[in-house]
Amino acid sequence: MKIVVTGAAGFIGSGVASLLRDAGHEVRGFDLRGGEDVTQGDVRDEDAVARALDGADAVVHQAAKVGLGVDVSDLPEYVSVNGLGTAVLLAAMARHGVSRLVLASSMVIYGEGVYDCAEHGRRRPGPRAEEDLAAGRFEPVCPRCGRPLAPGTVDEDVPPDPRNAYATSKLAQEHLAANWARETGGVAVALRYHNVYGPGMPRDTPYSGVAAIFRSALEAGRAPLVFEDGGQRRDFVHVGDVAAANLAALGALESAPPGRLRAYNVASGEPHSIGDLADALSAARGGPAPEVTGRYRLGDVRHIVASPDRAAADLGFRARIRFADGMREFAHAPLATAG
Numbered sequence: 134m135k136i137v138v139t140g141a142a143g144f145i146g147s148g149v150a151s152l153l154r155d156a157g158h159e160v161r162g163f164d165l166r167g168g169e170d171v172t173q174g175d176v177r178d179e180d181a182v183a184r185a186l187d188g189a190d191a192v193v194h195q196a197a198k199v200g201l202g203v204d205v206s207d208l209p210e211y212v213s214v215n216g217l218g219t220a221v222l223l224a225a226m227a228r229h230g231v232s233r234l235v236l237a238s239s240m241v242i243y244g245e246g247v248y249d250c251a252e253h254g255r256r257r258p259g260p261r262a263e264e265d266l267a268a269g270r271f272e273p274v275c276p277r278c279g280r281p282l283a284p285g286t287v288d289e290d291v292p293p294d295p296r297n298a299y300a301t302s303k304l305a306q307e308h309l310a311a312n313w314a315r316e317t318g319g320v321a322v323a324l325r326y327h328n329v330y331g332p333g334m335p336r337d338t339p340y341s342g343v344a345a346i347f348r349s350a351l352e353a354g355r356a357p358l359v360f361e362d363g364g365q366r367r368d369f370v371h372v373g374d375v376a377a378a379n380l381a382a383l384g385a386l387e388s389a390p391p392g393r394l395r396a397y398n399v400a401s402g403e404p405h406s407i408g409d410l411a412d413a414l415s416a417a418r419g420g421p422a423p424e425v426t427g428r429y430r431l432g433d434v435r436h437i438v439a440s441p442d443r444a445a446a447d448l449g450f451r452a453r454i455r456f457a458d459g460m461r462e463f464a465h466a467p468l469a470t471a472g
C-alpha cells in the first residue's frame with residue numbers, strides 16, 4: 134500500500150515508518166521536521182497535506198503535540214495542532230478518496246483508571262483532594278463510603294474522562310475520525326498508546342513522560358525523583374511494539390466494517406509501578422538509587438492499567454518486549470534532543 138505517515142520524523146512515527154517500509158509498503162513521511170524520505174510540512178497546511186495525500190491508500194496519523202504541557206497557556210497549541218491538524222487531514226482525505234486511517238490516540242483519555250469498592254462495586258473516582266495528597270494518602274477512595282478501592286483493568290468501553298488539554302485534544306481526534314468514517318464510509322482504528330518508551334525517546338522536557346525524565350536524570354548522575362510513594366502503576370510499552378501495533382492495525386483495516394472507528398489499547402499487559410521503573414533503570418545503569426520524594430502533581434492520576442485483549446483478538450497484536458528486557462536496553466539507549 135501507499136501510506137502517508139504524519140509525524141514520521143518523531144520518536145514513534147519514525148519507528149512506525151521504518152517498520153511499514155520493512156513490511157513492503159511504500160511510505161511517504163510528512164513532518165514539521167523534514168528529513169530522509171520525510172516531506173517537511175504542517176498538518177494544518179491544506180495545500181501541503183493535499184500534495185502528500187495524492188495517490189495514497191492510507192494515512193497513519195502520528196503527528197501531534199504530546200505530553201502534559203507547562204500550563205493553560207499551552208491550551209491553544211494542543212487544540213490547534215491536534216484538533217485542527219486532524220480536521221484538515223480528514224477533510225483532505227475525503228477530497229482525495231483516501232478511506233483508511235490509523236490514528237495515534239492515548240490512554241490519557243481515560244483519566245483515572247477503574248476501581249472496585251468491596252461494597253459499592255465499580256467506581257471511577259474523581260480527582261484526588263489536595264489535602265489527601267499532602268497527607269500522603271495517595272490511593273483514591275470510594276466516593277460513597279470513603280473505603281479503599283482495588284484497582285482494576287481499563288478496557289476500551291470505559292467512558293473517557295480527559296483531564297488535561299492533551300487528553301481532550303486526543304479524544305477530539307477520535308471523535309473527528311469517527312465523524313469522518315461515518316460521513317465518508319471510511320475505516321479508522323484509534324490506537325490508545327500507554328506509556329511508550331524506547332531508543333530515540335526525546336530527553337527531559339516539560340512535555341516528556343516519566344521514563345525519559347528518569348533516564349535523563351541517571352545519565353546526568355542524578356537520582357530519579359519518584360513522586361508520591363512510588364506505588365502508582367502504569368503500563369510501559371516499547372516503541373517497537375507500538376510500531377508493530379500500527380502495522381497490525383493497517384492489516385486489520387482491510388477487513389474492518391466501513392463507516393466506523395474502533396479503538397484499541399496498545400499496552401504491554403504487564404503493569405509496573407513508578408518505583409519499579411526507577412529501580413529497573415537505576416540498577417541497569419549502576420545508580421544513583423531512586424529517591425522517593427512524597428511530592429505530587431495535582432493533575433496526576435494514580436493507576437492506569439490496561440487490558441490488551443481487544444487488540445489481541447481483533448488486530449492480532451500482542452506486545453513482545455518484556456519490561457525487564459526493554460528497560461535494560463532503554464537504560465543505555467540514545468535519547469533524542471527534540472520531540
Ligand code: UD1
Nearest residue numbers: 200201239241327328329340341342343346358359360365
Ligand atoms: C504519560 C504522558 C501522557 C501520555 C501517556 C501515555 C506526559 C507528561 N504524560 O502520562 O501525555 O499520553 O503517558 O503515553 O508526557 N513521575 C515521577 N517523577 C517524575 C515525573 C513523573 O514519579 O519526575 C510520576 C508521576 O507522578 C506519575 C507517573 O510518574 O505518577 C507518570 O507520569 P507521566 O509519565 O508524566 O504521565 P502519565 O500520567 O503516565
